[in-house]
Amino acid sequence: MTRKIAILGATGSIGKSTLDLVERNPDAFEVTAVTAATNVEALADIVRRTGAKLAVVADEARYSQLAELLVGTTCRVAAGEDALLEAAAGEAELVIAAIVGCAGLKPVMAAVDSGKTVALANKEALVTAGALMTDAAASSGATILPVDSEHNAIFQCLAGNRGDDVSRIILTASGGPFRVASAEIIGAATPAQAVAHPNWSMGAKISVDSATMMNKGLELIEAHYLFKLPSQRIDILVHPQSVVHSMVEFVDGSVLAQLGTADMRIPIAYALAWPERIATPAQRLDLATIARLDFEAPDLERFPALRLAREALEAGGAAPIVLNAANEGAVASFLAGHIRFPDIVRLVQEALSSAAYDAPHSIGDVLEIDRVTRDRTKAMMTASCP
Ligand SMILES: NC(=O)c1ccc[n+]([C@@H]2O[C@H](COP(=O)([O-])OP(=O)(O)OC[C@H]3O[C@@H](n4cnc5c(N)ncnc54)[C@H](OP(=O)(O)O)[C@@H]3O)[C@@H](O)[C@H]2O)c1
Known part of the structure; x- marks a missing residue:
């Protein structure tokens, strides 16, 4: 079954590792929404590679640049905070929360309030609003899957x-x-x-x-x-x-x-496929060496x-x-x-x-x-x- 996923912070380190796994498993995942803060070139490239339906840039001043880069695609382009919340609460069943810092808090909460499964890399959201978030997950039925390797x-x-x-x-x-x-x-x-x-x-x-x-x-x-x-x-x-x-x-x-091995694709893969597992190209552990x-x-x-x-x-x-x-x-x-x-x-x-x-x-x-x-x-x- 194909899982619909939204990647918040798609242009960052966790976002890129997630995309690597998604592209290796094209039948398993459909990317519905991707977001970035300012990096519209990388975001447009991701849209072209994944066929995402919604691309959001947090910085509203970059909206027209992103729209121009995506002319000729069917992707809807949006900007600003409300659009980020829409990406988090939209049609995806699994939300990869990989925005860095407290800037990710509202989008994470939007995903939690909508009862999504949230693969949470954005630790700052839980640090700043842990009790509110776990209470919200308990009432909405959201599942929080930790991505941080520990x-x-x-x-x-x-x-x-x-x-x-x-x-x-x-x-x-x-x-x-x-x-x-x-x-x-x-x-x-x-x-x-x-x-x-x-x-x-x-x-x-x-x-x-x-x-x-x-x-x-x-x-x-x-x-x-x-x-x-x-x-x-x-x-x-x-x-x-x-x-x-x-x-x-x-x-x-x-x-x-x-x-x-120290490769974030291992914990990300666990969250993407949970409760099952998917193969990753991560180097295998060689304890003898x-x-x-x-x-x-x-x-x-x-x-x-x-x-x-x-x-x-x-x-x-x-x-x-x-x-x-x-x-x-x-x-x-x-x-x-x-x-x-x-x-x-x-x-x-x-x-x-x-x-x-x-x-x-x-x-x-x-x-x-x-x-x-x-x-x-x-x-x-x-x-x-x-
Ligand atoms: N990297 C890891 O191996 C790792 C491991 C465990 C946990 N984490 C956690 O995962 C989160 C992401 O880390 P990262 O290393 O992937 O960070 P990163 O490489 O700096 O990427 C951050 C992502 O968030 C976006 N972003 C930044 N500020 C934003 C804002 N104000 N509004 C909306 N989007 C914004 C960035 O967009 P632009 O590209 O446009 O700036 C980028 O897509 C952090 O909370 C970190 O603690 C990371």
């Missing part, structure tokens, strides 16, 4: 087991490009060094998050909402080879792990983002939104060359320690806290990083 690994390990039998989950972390770097080297890191991940090829924002290890902090919060476990039952373990993608420990002492797997406790002194994220999760309320918004603003400024690498986590810490917001009751509340925090972070940057 959460996908845990999801696979949980299959066939009772949630009550889980004692803890263990998120593995590569440690990023600065795992063994001194505090001095980390302090002087450039954007080029920060995005050079040793194992994974990813978009710029998540690559910087991996370098600060904020990515693992966001994943801790994501895991809390996906698997309904408190912070104390979610451990983080550095595993530089990125072979064990995460583990589940059960009450009898058994530990199940999911292993594989890898020969050893190392594990170590994370260093919270050199990577304080992990501590901040755990504190934000345990504080609850608006804290994860503040953590995420300050981080997104700071990472964008670092990538633009406006602040130094250590300023990212310092700004997040300052934003958290000076924040006083009520817990959000709606997506509107989440977006307002996000907006105010970004403005405050910008002001803090101007004051401290002229």
Whole structure:
């Protein structure tokens, strides 16, 4: 049976890996809608390759350029936020949520509210609105399938087991490009060094998050909402080879792990075909060549983002939104060359320690806290990083 899918963030790293799998399985999937922020050339190319019926560019100023590029196709072209929501809530039964950042929140919620199966890569949506989203999924009947390799690994390990039998989950972390770097080297890191991940090829924002290890902090919060476990039952373990993608420990002492090469097409394929599996061209795991797997406790002194994220999760309320918004603003400024690498986590810490917001009751509340925090972070940057 052909599955109708919408790909939100089709031009990004996850979007491209998804398209690769879809094109290898032309009978299994029909792409109904694709979206991008600004990259209309790549989006038009995707439409021509997949025959998508709806192409949405978030930036309304790019509408006519996209329309021009798609003259002669039957694809409907649209732009702006309402069109993004339409792509998420339209005819697709499976929505690949691969927009980066809190910008993906409303489209993800539109898909969840429409009762879709959502293959969720956009971790920031769950970090900022986890309770609202899981409640919405419970009432609409939506299914959220984790695409993040760690959460996908845990999801696979949980299959066939009772949630009550889980004692803890263990998120593995590569440690990023600065795992063994001194505090001095980390302090002087450039954007080029920060995005050079040793194992994974990813978009710029998540690559910087991996370098600060904020990515693992966001994943801790994501895991809390996906698997309904408190912070104390979610451990983080550095595993530089990125072979064990995460583990589940059960009450009898058994530990199940999911292993594989570092290729996002493996977890994406699992979400695309769930509850079945499809073949992927990912390189097979050769453990004899890898020969050893190392594990170590994370260093919270050199990577304080992990501590901040755990504190934000345990504080609850608006804290994860503040953590995420300050981080997104700071990472964008670092990538633009406006602040130094250590300023990212310092700004997040300052934003958290000076924040006083009520817990959000709606997506509107989440977006307002996000907006105010970004403005405050910008002001803090101007004051401290002229
Ligand atoms: N990459 C990975 O291996 C990986 C692994 C696990 C989880 N994730 C998560 O997956 C998500 C996507 O990551 P990525 O690495 O694929 O990011 P990416 O390569 O930067 O791609 C982001 C996608 O989102 C679109 N986009 C950006 N800003 C937008 C906005 N304001 N409105 C609408 N669309 C917007 C981009 O369009 P343009 O191309 O037009 O800018 C692009 O299609 C992130 O949440 C990340 O944490 C990624």
